Amino acid sequence: MAIVATIEVLSNSVDEWNTAVAQASQQGDWDYDAVKVAGYSTRMAQGVVAACIFSAIAFALGSHKQKGDNAATAEVEIEDRPIHIGR
DSSP states (O other), X not given: OHHHHHHHHHHHHHXXXXXXXXXXXXXXXXXXXXXXXXXXXXXXXXXXXXXXXXXXXXXXXXXXXXXXXXXXXXXHHHHTSOOOOXX
């Protein structure tokens, strides 16, 4: 849901910025760096990216399989034992 909100806010801010640029460029004196601002949409997008990176790191660190003595239950530990099928 945060990504949808970010996209909506970003698209609306781009529309408003384009309108402001069109009006300023008609007046003749317009400097891009003077009107460049990191607003709410930029901060929201950066927050979403940071949350995704944090969740990826948390998943990478916490998703390894617990085997042997570190297994959650004895049943899981038994299921992880190697099975040797032979005569």
